[in-house]
Amino acid sequence: MEEVITSLEQIPDEEGKELVKLARLAVEEYLKTGREIDLKEVPYESWKKKGASFVTLELSPTHQLRGCIGSVLPHQPLYKDVIHNAIAAATSDPRFVPVRPEELKDIRVKVSVLSYPQKLEYTDPYDLLQKIKPFEDGLIIRYGNHQATFLPEVWEQLPEKTQFLSHLCMKAGLPSDCWLTYPLEVYVYHTKTFSE
Known part of the structure; x- marks a missing residue:
């Protein structure tokens, strides 16, 4: 392997x-x-x-x-x-x-x-908001066949957690409030970024 x-x-x-x-x-x-x-x-x-x-x-x-x-x-x-x-x-x-x-x-x-993405266990939308760390976490959301991710640097454009999640839902082709109403699978990862 x-x-x-x-x-x-x-x-x-x-x-x-x-x-x-x-x-x-x-x-x-x-x-x-x-x-x-x-x-x-x-x-x-x-x-x-x-x-x-x-x-x-x-x-x-x-x-x-x-x-x-x-x-x-x-x-x-x-x-x-x-x-x-x-x-x-x-x-x-x-x-x-x-x-x-x-x-x-x-x-x-x-x-x-x-x-490597780690599954984020959470009980409800408010718990989810408590557990995500702006400017640090990259997020992947999954629901059925829908999936999307934002790298941690996207926090610079969307620093507010609810805004970040709403835009991520839309990127996945879901309603913007999907994080409030759907049982989303959420995964967290971190990045190390190198640039010219």
Whole structure:
């Protein structure tokens, strides 16, 4: 069984910064040649472990979102996950047209590595509000076939817990008050984010 990244401490800053370079390289190469890069040699042990990542592309200097795609559960080696999500963020985010090569110089790349999501046990909506930690927790909600996640950095736009949950419900294609009325499954994770 391949090892899974269990703690964010397993990714030191230096390796995280290299992941950001890898993400940019993956996007550049794909936009030029249409091919997904692969590494002849994987430079760090942590990259070989299964890990979940999100790659975010932002326009500089406005920080406007230009694409963001990721995995919430580790299902492939971390470096492959980053390559795959970087290309997807640039070309397959349904909210945006694909990135053009000439835009790359104005784009900042961010890579977030996710901890393994833990189920949050709660008794009612008020208990749920008590248990989530703004600016720290990333959340995944699930109900039937609906699922959505917000990274911890989304708290910067939605700092109020009720607002955060309402927007997350809508992202999952559910009514905005679903967290008050539906028996949602909620999972919590943390991230370590590296950026250019």
